[in-house]
Amino acid sequence: MAEILVNALRFHVQRLPVPEPEPDGSAPGPAVVFLHGLVVDNLSSFYCPLAVPAARAGHEVVLYDLRGHGMSERPPEGYDSRTAVADLVGLLAAVGPAGRPVHLVGNSYGGTLAVHAALARPDLVAGLTLLEPPLSGAWVERMTDTLSVAALSLEDSRVPAELSSLRLRKAARLTAIADALLNRTSLIDDIAAGRTFGPHDYARLRCPVLVVCGEHSELVPGAEELARHAPDCSLRILPDLGHDVLKESSGALRDAVLGHLGAVRAAVRAGGAAGTVGVEGAARAVPSVDAVGAAGDRGAAGAVGTGAMVP
Numbered sequence: 001m002a003e004i005l006v007n008a009l010r011f012h013v014q015r016l017p018v019p020e021p022e023p024d025g026s027a028p029g030p031a032v033v034f035l036h037g038l039v040v041d042n043l044s045s046f047y048c049p050l051a052v053p054a055a056r057a058g059h060e061v062v063l064y065d066l067r068g069h070g071m072s073e074r075p076p077e078g079y080d081s082r083t084a085v086a087d088l089v090g091l092l093a094a095v096g097p098a099g100r101p102v103h104l105v106g107n108s109y110g111g112t113l114a115v116h117a118a119l120a121r122p123d124l125v126a127g128l129t130l131l132e133p134p135l136s137g138a139w140v141e142r143m144t145d146t147l148s149v150a151a152l153s154l155e156d157s158r159v160p161a162e163l164s165s166l167r168l169r170k171a172a173r174l175t176a177i178a179d180a181l182l183n184r185t186s187l188i189d190d191i192a193a194g195r196t197f198g199p200h201d202y203a204r205l206r207c208p209v210l211v212v213c214g215e216h217s218e219l220v221p222g223a224e225e226l227a228r229h230a231p232d233c234s235l236r237i238l239p240d241l242g243h244d245v246l247k248e249s250s251g252a253l254r255d256a257v258l259g260h261l262g263a264v265r266a267a268v269r270a271g272g273a274a275g276t277v278g279v280e281g282a283a284r285a286v287p288s289v290d291a292v293g294a295a296g297d298r299g300a301a302g303a304v305g306t307g308a309m310v311p
Contacts, residue, residue: 004064006090007083012071013064013095014043016055029265030103030126031060031096033088035110038191039147039181040174042070049250050105050257057258059265062102064091066110068181079190081116088117092124101126103264105257107246108132115197118205127264128209129257132243135222137196144192151182202229208267209233210260212253214241234260 003010032054034046043063055061065072067087068079092102103126106114111133118125134143154175181187202225209230211223215237227235236256238249245253 004091004094006087006094009067009075009087010073011064011067011087011091012043013062013091015063015095016051016061028100029059029268030101031062032261033092033102033104034061034063035088035104035106035113036066036069037108037110038143038187039069039150039178041108041110044070045107045246046105049246049253053254053258054261057262059103059261062095066113068185068187069177074177074180074185076184077186077190079185079187081113081194082120084113085117085120088113089121089124101268103127103129103261105129105261106131106133108243109134115201115205118207119201122204122206125207126268127207127260128205129260130209130211130223130226131246131253131257132213132217132219133211133223133226134219135197135226139219139222140191140194140196144188147182147188147191150178151188154179155183197226199225199229202226202233203231205230205232207232208260208264210236210256212236212238212245212256214243214245214249215239216242217245219243 002013002015004013005011034043034051036042036045042065046063051061051063066084068074101124104114104117106112106129108131111130112135114125114128114130115133115135118128134140209226209232211226211233213220213223213235220237223235227233238245238252241249
């Protein structure tokens with residue numbers, strides 16, 4: 001565990017072991033940086049399903065708890081996308097990786113932040129992998145309403161104390177974090193005021209993109225719009241799943257994500273800069289919808305819950 005000071009805040013950061021240098025002396029590929037979802041989510045949700053497999057596949061891996069989440073410091077304000085991107089840029093400057101563009105993997109709201117980062121700093125982003133990313137204005141309205149109701153239910157609630165008395169420490173801690181974020185920070189107001197994306201934004205994406213959604217997710221239409229307008233984007237739909245693809249589809253998701261990470265790394269090593277990696281090469285490396293069926297090692301992901309309030 002490490003704490004990094006960025007923008008005058010302490011961030012909890014984890015780096016998985018750096019791979020050994022390539023024996024042929026080839027340049028390292030982009031480091032993979034994981035961005036988690038909102039409120040009760042944190043970097044641990046990525047460990048078993050994706051982070052460890054990515055490290056074993058030879059990728060440098062960086063995970064961190066977003067501002068106010070997990071073990072990172074929780075200021076009263078600064079939960080807008082612009083500040084989140086500034087936090088990410090500052091963290092990359094503090095931990096490396098040596099000025100190289102990175103591959104961002106974002107789950108749920110983390111996917112939204114990844115798109116903001118790729119648009120704001122295309123020089124820093126070599127690839128995007130987006131898992132169930134909320135992209136539309138309709139999502140902002142629904143999520144604001146959901147978080148507002150949750151905030152009211154948690155205000156002055158005895159639930160954290162009761163969970164602690166039952167020795168349910170993890171549940172108590174997550175509930176206390178949710179209460180603090182929703183009732184004592186600007187998170188809800190910042191989410192409500194956030195800008196959403198349109199076709200003109202997607203057309204400006206310069207890096208290869210993989211989007212993964214569950215078949216029954218309400219976010220599929222937004223993902224389809226992104227796939228239509230981004231210059232280099234593949235969409236994968238996982239059968240029989242909803243928004244919980246990270247939790248419930250470990251094997252299928254792992255294969256799709258590792259395929260995309262490997263395709264981007266190969267293209268970068270071959271001399272492709274961010275924005276020049278061809279979609280055809282990436283698509284060939286990522287299994288088709290038929291190949292990523294509902295069977296997949298769901299049990300492994302079940303051990304790492306992302307919670308019901310992970311927008």
